[in-house]
Amino acid sequence: MATDRRISEVKCYFESLQKEICEALETRDGKTLFSSERIESDAGGYSIPRVLNDGDHIERGAVQYTYAKGMKLPAAATERNPGLAERPYEAVSISMIIHPRNPYVPTFHANLRFFLIDTENWHFGGGFDLTPFYPFPEDVLHWHRTAKRACDPYGYDLYEKFKAWCDEYFFLPHRKEQRGVGGLFFDDWNHGDFAQCFGLVKNIGDAILEAYLPIFDKRIGLTYTSKQREFQLYRRGRYVEFNLSIDRGTKYGIQSGRRIESVLASMPPIASWNYNWKPEKGSPEADLYDNYLRPRDWLRELNERN
Amino acid sequence: MATDRRISEVKCYFESLQKEICEALETRDGKTLFSSERIESDAGGYSIPRVLNDGDHIERGAVQYTYAKGMKLPAAATERNPGLAERPYEAVSISMIIHPRNPYVPTFHANLRFFLIDTENWHFGGGFDLTPFYPFPEDVLHWHRTAKRACDPYGYDLYEKFKAWCDEYFFLPHRKEQRGVGGLFFDDWNHGDFAQCFGLVKNIGDAILEAYLPIFDKRIGLTYTSKQREFQLYRRGRYVEFNLSIDRGTKYGIQSGRRIESVLASMPPIASWNYNWKPEKGSPEADLYDNYLRPRDWLRELNERN
Numbered sequence: 001m002a003t004d005r006r007i008s009e010v011k012c013y014f015e016s017l018q019k020e021i022c023e024a025l026e027t028r029d030g031k032t033l034f035s036s037e038r039i040e041s042d043a044g045g046y047s048i049p050r051v052l053n054d055g056d057h058i059e060r061g062a063v064q065y066t067y068a069k070g071m072k073l074p075a076a077a078t079e080r081n082p083g084l085a086e087r088p089y090e091a092v093s094i095s096m097i098i099h100p101r102n103p104y105v106p107t108f109h110a111n112l113r114f115f116l117i118d119t120e121n122w123h124f125g126g127g128f129d130l131t132p133f134y135p136f137p138e139d140v141l142h143w144h145r146t147a148k149r150a151c152d153p154y155g156y157d158l159y160e161k162f163k164a165w166c167d168e169y170f171f172l173p174h175r176k177e178q179r180g181v182g183g184l185f186f187d188d189w190n191h192g193d194f195a196q197c198f199g200l201v202k203n204i205g206d207a208i209l210e211a212y213l214p215i216f217d218k219r220i221g222l223t224y225t226s227k228q229r230e231f232q233l234y235r236r237g238r239y240v241e242f243n244l245s246i247d248r249g250t251k252y253g254i255q256s257g258r259r260i261e262s263v264l265a266s267m268p269p270i271a272s273w274n275y276n277w278k279p280e281k282g283s284p285e286a287d288l289y290d291n292y293l294r295p296r297d298w299l300r301e302l303n304e305r306n
Numbered sequence: 307m308a309t310d311r312r313i314s315e316v317k318c319y320f321e322s323l324q325k326e327i328c329e330a331l332e333t334r335d336g337k338t339l340f341s342s343e344r345i346e347s348d349a350g351g352y353s354i355p356r357v358l359n360d361g362d363h364i365e366r367g368a369v370q371y372t373y374a375k376g377m378k379l380p381a382a383a384t385e386r387n388p389g390l391a392e393r394p395y396e397a398v399s400i401s402m403i404i405h406p407r408n409p410y411v412p413t414f415h416a417n418l419r420f421f422l423i424d425t426e427n428w429h430f431g432g433g434f435d436l437t438p439f440y441p442f443p444e445d446v447l448h449w450h451r452t453a454k455r456a457c458d459p460y461g462y463d464l465y466e467k468f469k470a471w472c473d474e475y476f477f478l479p480h481r482k483e484q485r486g487v488g489g490l491f492f493d494d495w496n497h498g499d500f501a502q503c504f505g506l507v508k509n510i511g512d513a514i515l516e517a518y519l520p521i522f523d524k525r526i527g528l529t530y531t532s533k534q535r536e537f538q539l540y541r542r543g544r545y546v547e548f549n550l551s552i553d554r555g556t557k558y559g560i561q562s563g564r565r566i567e568s569v570l571a572s573m574p575p576i577a578s579w580n581y582n583w584k585p586e587k588g589s590p591e592a593d594l595y596d597n598y599l600r601p602r603d604w605l606r607e608l609n610e611r612n
Binding site for chain 2: 035051060173174175233237240241244245251254255257260263264265267268269271272273274276
């Protein structure tokens with residue numbers, strides 16, 4: 001009984017979050033709407049993949065909700081407690097990615113998930129991270145301030161912990177680069193009771209639009225050159241490399257036989273590779289590499305300037 | 307001493323093959339040349355990565371030669387004999403990929419490699435495979451006939467064996483699709499003595515241009531629409547998916563810290579993803595899916611028609 005209540009509470013929150021986020025992004029795009037379909041799966045699970053394709057401002061957006069019931073918890077889903085692998089479970093998740101057309105608007109990704117094995121064994125995971133092409137310090141500061149504000153009520157050390165976890169996760173070892181300027185990441189999270197954890201997750205979920213929309217709104221009107229667009233496509237190549245060869249969720253999705261169009265809805269609409277390309281010294285492109293694609297204490301360093 | 311002779315024979319052949327293939331492709335492109343640099347590595351190894359970028363007909367081409375000396379044989383390099391892993395070794399390899407601009411010209415990939423651990427323990431690997439967008443049956447027939455002709459002098463069952471191995475390897479399980487129409491693939495190959503194996507490898511190496519150039523020459527002049535170009539970019543997305551999430555060589559390169567620009571020189575210059583896209587029934591795009599992206603006995607089935 002208790003089990004059911006927790007699952008249904010999380011389902012209810014994630015489903016309305018999906019609706020709210022899609023509506024806000026559709027309003028911003030002004031032209032194109034998110035697709036909407038409900039796909040039933042085995043054992044009573046279902047997913048609602050929603051994709052916005054070829055909008056005026058959003059070149060590709062995917063906001064996906066999934067409720068799954070499984071007979072065997074995948075090993076990838078429980079890092080800290082491998083003893084739980086292969087047990088029956090229920091899982092609720094929402095994940096999203098926005099690939100804007102304008103290279104001044106950062107790509108953004110967020111996801112939240114809840115795994116329930118039994119009364120004692122459950123955990124949350126998730127976070128959000130930002131991948132700018134031509135970053136503005138004030139945007140990065142706003143992003144991280146919002147992240148911290150969402151975590152603070154549940155522990156003043158949480159932001160720092162989740163921020164470091166995010167830097168560690170969104171790293172491309174073969175490029176020796178961060179994916180972007182980070183944000184929050186947490187996994188296997190069940191500190192305190194369910195209400196406390198869910199409160200934190202709701203705070204983070206509610207912060208997603210608060211963190212992203214002001215940046216989107218501020219930069220969407222900037223004009224850009226075809227050279228800047230090319231740089232955006234080139235950097236999107238890194239996103240593809242991360243998702244296909246590093247990201248645990250995507251790897252698991254590819255290997256497990258999940259609906260592949262949902263798993264790969266996160267792919268950019270178009271991406272490029274350019275052999276041995278390097279940014280010109282002192283250029284805005286070099287600024288990204290030199291000053292943003294490495295872990296930094298944004299709040300301390302940027303607060304001093306802004 | 308014997309060891310040295312084998313390594314130097316293979317080096318000599320692979321290096322001249324690289325030169326020959328680059329020259330033939332430069333002549334075809336007519337505008338752009340392959341870059342040429344020699345990169346020394348630790349322990350006396352070196353590589354010669356050669357890349358043609360943004361040509362008139364070849365949008366991206368990479369023909370790479372590597373001679374490596376290592377202290378620990380990577381597990382990925384010996385499938386059949388894991389006992390040899392972690393032993394010192396020498397390796398010589400040539401690998402190439404051509405991404406033509408015209409969607410009527412297939413993408414093509416080939417590689418050959420030789421691993422030497424000691425007098426007793428050595429093997430060859432390699433093969434070539436073709437990835438058309440708008441295939442012509444006569445081209446696929448020519449490709450496989452040339453493959454068979456290269457193998458036949460070393461055993462009449464070899465083509466069938468290597469063709470099946472190729473179909474097995476170049477498969478995208480998450481898409482339930484072959485990467486293309488296949489060709490030859492072999493690994494851990496040391497049947498018979500060195501001279502016999504090297505003879506087979508040279509036959510296959512010499513067949514690369516013989517297999518590809520007639521197709522290139524026949525199709526390069528065909529005019530194509532922007533819709534066909536879009537389909538090419540979309541299908542190149544599958545190439546990216548294969549290379550980053552399935553191909554053992556690329557995975558090993560990403561994980562092992564090899565020069566990443568060489569490892570990823572195989573990436574297409576530009577690729578696209580289109581959520582939930584499906585070809586129209588009866589279209590040339592559907593023809594590719596229905597009749598080419600599955601294992602077929604090309605020689606028997608197409609011979610009857612041609």
